[in-house]
Amino acid sequence: MLSAVTNRLARAFLVLLAVSFLTFIIGHDSGDPVLLLARGDATAAQKQELRHSLGLDRPVMAQYRSYLENALQGNLGESYRQHLPVTRLIALRLPASLLLAATAFVLAMALALLSGMLCVVYRDGVLDKALAGLAVLGQVVPGFWLGLVLVLIFAVHLRLLPVSGAGGIQHLILPALTLALPTFGRMSRLVRAGILDVLGADYIRTARAKGLPERDVLLGHALKNALLPLVTQAGLELGDMVGNAFIIEIVFAWPGIGRMTVEAIQQRDFLVAQGCVLVIGTGFVLINLGVDLVYAAIDPRVRARA
Amino acid sequence: MNASLLNVENLSVEFSTRAGSHAAVSDVSFTLCAGETLGVVGESGSGKSLTMLSLLQLLPNRATAHATRAQLGERNLLQLTRTELDAVRGREIAIVFQDPLTALNPVLSIGRQITEVLRHHFRLDPARSRLRAIELLARVGIADPALRMTQYPHEFSGGMRQRVTIAMALAGDPKILIADEPTTALDVTVQAQIVSLVAGLLEQTGMAAIWVTHDLALLARIADRVMVMFAGRVMETATCEDLFARPEHPYTQALLANLRQAEGATTAVTADAAARGCPFAPRCPAVADICRSTAPALSRAAHGGQIACWAGRE
């Protein structure tokens, strides 16, 4: 079990290494930061001096090496535009993103569980069909478009919620819902299918044969078996959320790290962008690892094999 | 003769398929008295399991059961509501299924799967139900039951798992135990152990039992009476002794002949049980024209049991 974990960690590290290299090369090849940093009237000599002081005249691999060394010590460089350490900027914006992703995830899962079970109990009823439709909707339109529509309905017309920004809970609702919607659609259908699948199993027949009422059969016997395979999917969804949150952050002007990444790219502030991509990527990788561990912990059959 | 616990008359089970409805079981009648063991024997597809499952309304979705009577005492089993049924299942009639691996929930400890019966039917508190479960496990011959309680089905061997399901069935203290081919999925060496375990338990508790199997020889050891089924219909019912010594139905005779030659009849028959004519007509050595056109109803046999055959009645 331990060797499997270290194996995964090593692979994850390699992936992050590859990504950091890729982003570094791309950022490096895309332009000269000095043009951003230097004043408009700087002479060529002054620019060259600036280049030298930043170490930008060294060969690429040397630059990458020092970047890497610094990164491993927690130094991701300094923003060209804001002259602040990248790590500080990330630390400022990361909590907002975490809050958004966590809220959206919990919301999506809880609602998916509830609605999935309801759809099984009231199979083929109005709720079932409505949720099926909602799930399809979540798949065919861009997530942020749904966000825009929700803003239009709830913020502009009904004036119930704020249009954008952060502040209190009311600011969190729309962006979290928008982020949660595609996941909710998919998971709700998976919960339903999973339970229905399990209900055909022999051990469900045994549970009924023992005289257990249907509620106990569903909750005590069916649910755990149905949910087990969904844990992996849930982890993938969380990872997806983390990766796609930036668009929602843009739509709702949420002060998160994703939005900062896009803005940094637009402004060609590449050290910031690189740092953000690395941090988000690390989060993604850790989530995947976490999912594997959780699955191993809760399925007694997997535990036995480990 | 003891009081009859179970009284079934004219039971049928139909499957609704795209091609119409298909009768898997037709015109099955039998009784079960307190303390007796009824053996039900037949090939695969003879409808024996379906017959028993229908009594507890455990049929698969597409199947429906009808009967003139399906009485457990005063109650008609086929008409009970779910709540009423939950009081019968596990408590008055318990089933042991064929494959203990799939019959047990893989993600719940076996202790939990036993105690839930106790807690549901007897409202025992956790501590007491745990003790009782340990007792039951010991009774079915599982060593170190306190430890085994916390383990999962995949940590048991096939024979052990079946012992667990037997313990689960006993937990409700039922009047009737239905054993649906409980040894078929087990190793030959283990089969005998399970059979003697159940036989012993039946004797101790005085439970009535219905033992479904395709193995006629097995029933010789434990059954008081035997019911022979073929293609969803009852062919013959007799006391165990009569069946082996004086079988009257050609099918039973063929089964016994096969038994003596140590050959198993394993071709599954899936003919529509409600089709016209006796289902055994194509293979029957004593077949007559009437056999092909009209299925014989159960009538009294010479040995005192029942038989569905034209040959005995001319």
Add this chain to the structure above:
Amino acid sequence: MNTWERLLHTKPARRGLLMLLLVIAAALAAPLISPTSPDHLDPGARLLAPLSRSAAQPDTHHPGMLHLLGTDSVGRDTLSRLIYGSRLSLAVGFAAVLLGALIGTLLGVISGFFGGIIEAVTGWLIDVQLSFPFLLLAIFLLGALGGGKTAVICVLALATWVNYARIVRSQVLSIRNQGYVEAARAAGAGSMRIIFIHILPNTLTPLFVVASFSMAQAILTEASLSFTGLGLDPATPSWGTMLNDGRDYLLSAWWISTMPGLAIGFTVLAVLMLGEGMREVLDPKAAP
């Protein structure tokens, strides 16, 4: 062919195909059915709501017209832009799918057929790509490359090649050891010949299913990319750029962003239904 007939008999495929053909037809017939040019500016008719009429423009002699879906911030007719936008969105989608399929199939076949280090490297690449949120890297790439049609197509192709590679590789592995391949080899056929004549044709059918889902993914991703301003050139109308255009006018002119979203939804639904129908028909294959 038998497969195509069966496909047309499945309800989702039929509907999906119909819807998709509708969109493609609209795209192809854009000059004919579009009310006006998508770039035609009418400063006097800015931000008109759907179903409003614009007055005639005196200096350009352009007659006033009915704007079924309203106008945007510089007076361009939304419906016209929507119809012309379909061309770019569909073209980019198709191109991305083709390129992705090409790369993915090629790598899948090579790694499946030759194995060894190529397979190891390809497998590792797939692993890396799946372990990372690709979209993030995509915008990074686009930001650096500067966006535009070619860049977007390449990025979208990179997003989807993995899907093809995996399926093709496993197909190749299972076909590689079959009788007729051995026979061909024994008859002296070279590797290339074996690949192209014997192996490839048999890997094509499941690729269509992958392609349809990739198309949906491509259209949606293009919208996201253009929305950040890093995708297609905002000057030429595509559904993605239109979504971005409307972002600042959400309170005053909701239709600018809403309409392209509906168009995207319609098209993606069509493609997904087609894909679903294809999946029903092709897998599992019911032997006739």
